[in-house]
Amino acid sequence: MTEPVLNLKGVVAGYGDTTVLHGLDLTVAQGERLAIIGRNGVGKTTLLATVMGLTRLHSGTICTNGQDVSGLAAHRRVSAGLGLVPQTRDIFPSLSVEENLIAGLREDARLEEAYELFPRLADRRTNGGGQLSGGEQQMLAIARTLLGRPSLLMLDEPLEGLAPVICDMLMETFERIAADGKHTVLLVEQHTELALEFAERVVILDAGEIVEDANTEELRRDPTRIERHVGVGMGAT
Numbered sequence: 001m002t003e004p005v006l007n008l009k010g011v012v013a014g015y016g017d018t019t020v021l022h023g024l025d026l027t028v029a030q031g032e033r034l035a036i037i038g039r040n041g042v043g044k045t046t047l048l049a050t051v052m053g054l055t056r057l058h059s060g061t062i063c064t065n066g067q068d069v070s071g072l073a074a075h076r077r078v079s080a081g082l083g084l085v086p087q088t089r090d091i092f093p094s095l096s097v098e099e100n101l102i103a104g105l106r107e108d109a110r111l112e113e114a115y116e117l118f119p120r121l122a123d124r125r126t127n128g129g130g131q132l133s134g135g136e137q138q139m140l141a142i143a144r145t146l147l148g149r150p151s152l153l154m155l156d157e158p159l160e161g162l163a164p165v166i167c168d169m170l171m172e173t174f175e176r177i178a179a180d181g182k183h184t185v186l187l188v189e190q191h192t193e194l195a196l197e198f199a200e201r202v203v204i205l206d207a208g209e210i211v212e213d214a215n216t217e218e219l220r221r222d223p224t225r226i227e228r229h230v231g232v233g234m235g236a237t
């Protein structure tokens, strides 16, 4: 049987002594398209950061593809197949686009893959990271993470603050990445409708706990299950 790409058991985590996640159990199968939604401050970013080893894990275990990574540093988790595009994008502003990409490049990956995915980055390859528009920075952040060859690609509110035309283009790109057979995509998104459009399964976080974990169609049939945790109307929260 194929191991899940992500398996969390009893995860209690936070910052220092503060606990934000209160005992999460979550299994993500290979190839799944999962969205995590919830109001501001419920712990979505903390969950992704915890998977990457960037918070304090008080108890519980985190496994990826059958490997327990609970005690590993973030860079070792990248080698184990976990990839995060953080909300902050973390582009190096003084390095060129190409140098930013090289920073994420695994030996078996090629720079050209990034340019094939986002031709715009090829046009901008010698420009500094700090000279890019918000949309171009997001493309760079996504491409750089993909060059690390993640089996799980985690995207933290990747559409935030971007123009609708760029959001559409990025959503299409996420569809392609999810369909290529090499990646499992986990999307954290404030815009509930966009999240539901993309995902086949939706997890809702509230106050650091998973309060819904269901098939997207099932949730669509009973929107109150979303609205009671995310807000009325299922629009942007």
Ligand SMILES: Nc1ncnc2c1ncn2[C@@H]1O[C@H](COP(=O)(O)OP(=O)(O)OP(=O)(O)O)[C@@H](O)[C@H]1O
Pocket: 015, 018, 020, 038, 039, 040, 041, 042, 043, 044, 045, 046, 047, 190
């Ligand atoms: N570095 C930090 N140190 C201490 N507390 C933090 C830190 N980052 C976040 N928190 C707290 O953890 C809780 C969860 O925040 P988190 O950013 O994970 O929520 P979120 O669901 O991603 O919200 P948003 O949609 O606003 O990004 C909040 O109470 C927040 O204040």
